Amino acid sequence: MELVGSRRIHTTMQSKLRSPRLLLLSLLLLLFLYSTTTLLRRPTSPPPCDLFSGRWIHNPKPPNPLYDETCPFHRNSWNCLRNKRENMGAINSWRWAPDSCELSRVDPTRFLRKMRGKRIGFVGDSLNENFVVALMCVLRVGDESGVKWKKKRAWRGGYFPEFDVTVGYHRAVLLAKYKSQPRPSGEADEDGVKGTYRVDVDVPADEWINVTSFYDVLIFNSGHWWGYDKFPKETPLVFYREGKPIHPPLDILQGFEVVVQHMVSYIQRHVPAKTLKFWRLQSPRHFYGGDWNQNGSCLLDKPLDKDQLDLWFDPRNNGVNKEARMFNQIIKNELRTTEIKLLDLTHLSEYRADAHPAIWLGKQDAVAIWGQDCMHWCLPGVPDTWVDILAELILSNTKTE
Ligand SMILES: *[C@@H]1O[C@H](CO)[C@@H](O)[C@H](O)[C@H]1NC(C)=O
C-alpha cells in the first residue's frame, strides 16, 4: 500500500512540474533563494567610515546653527554670539567632510528618541565641558523642556524629560585624585617650593569614582591641565602609588602616562562591559605669536591649510601648541589593547584656528588678565561637529529599538 502511495505522489509531482506555470514558479523560487544567499554572504553594512580624517568645506550659504545665545546650558565665556564675537557667521560656514563618507548633522529628536531612558556622562577637563555644553544645546532643540541637572557629583548636566535622557559632566581635570598640600609654614623652601599637589595615580577622583555604573555612555578626557602653567615649579605635582611617593619622582609627562595607565585599567575592571566607553583625544590650542601669557593671539578669519598643520603642531617644530600631539601619542599607546573607543577629534580641530573665543570673552579686562582664549571653542562652532561625530558613533554602537 505504502509503496503504491508514494509512487502515486511521485508521478503526480512529475506531472505537476511539467506544467509550465509551476516550472516558472520553481525557477523563481530558485532565483530568490540564490539571491538571498548571495546577499547574505556580503557584509550587511558598509565598512565603518573613518570620520576623523577629512577636510573642511566652505559653504557660502550655510544652514543656521541648531541653537543660539539663548541656550540655557551656555557657559558665558564660550557664548560667542552673546559676547558679539566677530566672524561667527564665518566660523559656522564650514562643514567637516570625512574622506570616504558623509557626516550628517545630528537630528536631535531622532537621537533622543533612540536614546530614550539612557544616560551619557563626560569625565575630564574643561574641553570635555565645552563638548558637553554643545551636546546639551543641540539636544535641547529636540526637547525644549530640557533643564539643568546636577546630581551624582556632576559639575553640570542636563535632563531631557520627554525622552528621559540625562547628560552629565563630571569635572576631574587630572582624572586621578589630587589635592593641594601647602607647606605647613606657608613659606617656600630653599628651592622655592611653596607646596605640592599630591596625585594618587591609582585612585580615580571622587567626582567620578562611584558614578560609572549610572551611565550607559562615558566619554573621558584629560591632558590640558598637565603643564607648568597649572602646576609651576613652586607648586609641583608629586605622584603617589598605593599611598606612597613614587621613586624616583616622575616628571609631568611620565606622571600623565602612569595616570592614564591606571585610569584605563580601572575603567576596564570597574565600568560595566555594556557601557559604551570613549576616550576623546586632545583639543589643540591655537596661540600665535606667543603662549597665552605672552600675548599669544588667534585672530584668524579662516581655518588653517593642511600644509600648515605640522608647522603648528608637530612636536619636532617645538611650537607653542605642540603638546596636543605629544599627549595623544601617550593616550593612544595606553588604549591600544582596550575596548575603549578613541574619539580622535584632534586632527579636525587642528585646522580651526579661526574658531576660538579669542578676545571676545564677555567680561571686561578678561583679556588683560588671562590673555586671549585660543584654547576653548566658541559655541555654536567646532564642538557641534564633535557632537555630530559622537552622536553617529553612539547610535552605530548602541542597540536601539
Ligand atoms: C565610593 O564607594 C566606596 C564603596 O562603597 C566607598 O567606600 C567610598 O567612600 C566611595 N567614595 C566616594 C568618593 O564616594
Ligand SMILES: *[C@@H]1O[C@H](CO)[C@@H](O)[C@H](O)[C@H]1NC(C)=O
Ligand atoms: C604684551 O603686550 C603688552 C601691551 O602691548 C606689552 O606691554 C607686554 O610687554 C607684552 N607682553 C609680552 C610677554 O610680550
